[in-house]
Amino acid sequence: MRQAAEDFEEFAHVRTPHLYRTAWLLVGDRHQAEDLVQETLAKMFRAWRGISRIDNPAAYAQTVLARTFVSQWRRRRLVEQPYAEVPEVVERAGDAELRVALQRALSELAPLDRAVLVLRFFEDRSVEQVALDLGKKPGAIRTRTSRALERLRVVLGDDAVHLASL
Template identity: 55%
Template structure:
């Protein structure tokens, strides 16, 4: 049966993967950038790996209630998996490529990114999901397959670690009396 040019499909199909990847790619990259401690290239690789995993399962993924949330979970799990099996001799660098920053204080941003690099990968994942992604304890726990208690204790421990790492440097950056 031929369709006339004015006749479209009766029901719209599932969202196209390319449209989804285009719409969510920037957000996934920002999360990956924070997870990798500011490593732009590793963040790009992480997003590419996560999107390729989604593409393979796209027929099922597009039918879930929240494909964007599922994509974030795949990204975090890919990051944690990468950190576990990483056996290369790559070293983290403190030199960042020149990037346009819209923050009023780029020095503070770099200080926080450096401190974020110094916490463990699993603690960094908790901090990024809880405070950057603004997810609830329960959502973070589900994404990381942890108990809510574990998320709270990891977040508490990671924040204390960052405060210890930042020490007086945060007070100098913000002009406050120090971390609380």
Template identity: 55%
Template sequence: MKQRDLEAYHDFAMRRSGALYRSACLLTSGDTHLAEDLVQETLGRMYTAWKRKRCIDNPAAYAHTVLVRCFLTYKRRRSSGERPAVALPDQPAPSTDSTLKVTLLQALAQLPPLDRTVLVLRFWEDLSVEQTAEMMRTSSSAVRTRSSRALTKLRGVLGASGLAELIAR
């Protein structure tokens, strides 16, 4: 890779890694270690595709698509069901400022990966139904149906009072 292309890739990775990490954290329901792994995988794949940059119209959108596909691939693996120990020693007390974040992450964690993906793409990333369908390699009607059902599940997990509290903030 030419030095100029390498510098352009490095600049791109520095600018987009924060946004990719935030999206990955939401997709993984707050699993920061997995989110970091997904971002690294995404940036690694972007590095190999950077030579074809002229073929990529929007590198940021392409990177986001790669991130979502890496997440869905990970969730399809049998090893993705492994969980670390429930109780960890010496955990800090949760701060009151992050109560909303923790509540939302816990509620998202109870949803299946595809439902979580649809909600993050549609309502966190603010993508259209068509953009979400393209990223997930499915139809627009499937995205609409999954969005509706996922929101119903999320309302059930949060309850009416929990959802009202989230909206009020």
């Protein structure tokens, strides 16, 4: 049992940075992102004894995070900030501009659409996998993807080309 706890702690330390980045894309706020990661780690810990049945615990953790985000939004109606906070540490001027613009654009999307885009493009998952992750039909995921991308294009406009060149 101690070995299982140590294994989980090691897993959690390794995966937390990436979980946090995903959470940040989903919620657009540092504190909410930490809360989301904390809840995800808690659920993974709870399920850890059965984790040997899962082929890819890291990918499963990302799925748990996305599902937790969607369910929390449904329960709490999280108040989204229209603009992301300016990062405290800016390695390059372009990074802050990119983060703010992307967060602003993502905040225009419905939470489920945001989750679809993050899983499809940040996590690089297929339509079918995202459908399984979120409990939707593949056709619905394709529709949401198209609609969300179109919305991003409208919001980002010419900035999309500019940001891509930073």
